[in-house]
Amino acid sequence: MNFDKTRIKSLSEKSQLGGREFRVKQIIPLIQVDGILYLTDKRVYFQPVHTGIYGSGNTVVNFKIKEIIELFKRRYKLLNIGLEFRMRDQQSTMYLAFQNTEERDSFYAAIKELVSESCVTAESSILDYTQQWVNGALSNLDYLLLLNSYAQRSFQDFTQYPVFPWVLQDFKSEVLDLKDPKVYRDLSKPIGALNEDRLKGFIKRYNETPEEQKYLYGTHYSCPGYVIGFLVRQYPQWMIKFQGGKFDNPNRLFKGINKEWKSVNTNPGNVKELIPEFYLDNPEFLLNK
Numbered sequence: 001m002n003f004d005k006t007r008i009k010s011l012s013e014k015s016q017l018g019g020r021e022f023r024v025k026q027i028i029p030l031i032q033v034d035g036i037l038y039l040t041d042k043r044v045y046f047q048p049v050h051t052g053i054y055g056s057g058n059t060v061v062n063f064k065i066k067e068i069i070e071l072f073k074r075r076y077k078l079l080n081i082g083l084e085f086r087m088r089d090q091q092s093t094m095y096l097a098f099q100n101t102e103e104r105d106s107f108y109a110a111i112k113e114l115v116s117e118s119c120v121t122a123e124s125s126i127l128d129y130t131q132q133w134v135n136g137a138l139s140n141l142d143y144l145l146l147l148n149s150y151a152q153r154s155f156q157d158f159t160q161y162p163v164f165p166w167v168l169q170d171f172k173s174e175v176l177d178l179k180d181p182k183v184y185r186d187l188s189k190p191i192g193a194l195n196e197d198r199l200k201g202f203i204k205r206y207n208e209t210p211e212e213q214k215y216l217y218g219t220h221y222s223c224p225g226y227v228i229g230f231l232v233r234q235y236p237q238w239m240i241k242f243q244g245g246k247f248d249n250p251n252r253l254f255k256g257i258n259k260e261w262k263s264v265n266t267n268p269g270n271v272k273e274l275i276p277e278f279y280l281d282n283p284e285f286l287l288n289k
Helices: 101-112 123-134 140-150 196-208 224-230 236-242 257-266
Strands: 022-028 031-039 043-048 061-064 068-076 079-087 093-097
Antiparallel strands (some): 022 093, 079 093
């Protein structure tokens, strides 16, 4: 399969990389879309192998390069083959997995020359963002989103979904006094260390385990099952796909924030942190419809 050049928007567009085409996968939640990637000096084109994947008649999607505001190399399935770019509207994003690192780097180098300099992220950028946060120019929310992005996390990849911390610990009071330190979780410790009695149990198990098999926490603070579990009310189809055509065990379903907070403090198998949706403006994921 070759890229259909009749889909190029303007005759004035010039192909880049000598017209080279890349076989890639577009990564969206629980789905990988095989397709062809093509670059001109004005747009990025993605042509799915299977037509109609984006709806009737939509066989190719494209993004204007001038609309790209962020460009990130990504690690996908522990391989350095991913690339993600985010658009100016903050809603559109393209997460791609290449066949190998060489192809990813070739495409990255080419598009890097076309986007504005502020789009290209570097390790030094995070130090600038940290200083902005310290000075109050960045909110906690924006700073944590940036940290997650620099940690290779993306909303398109449930295996590396952004992680946000539990901040409050009082989920029973009708009114919260945000000036009272007692309403906040101790952020100097990971979830697994908040309950001292439970932590002693973890350490006891650690000390009794053979050297080559030692571990402190038996579960992770984030994984696809946790993310999908939090979002099950808004996207039940993700749960059904993830669980092979059914919903998860009712005892494991996310039933309420207070119940979940109690679980992450007492259940030896639950040390999960939260997802950004708990701090964003849309409460849809918490509503039963």
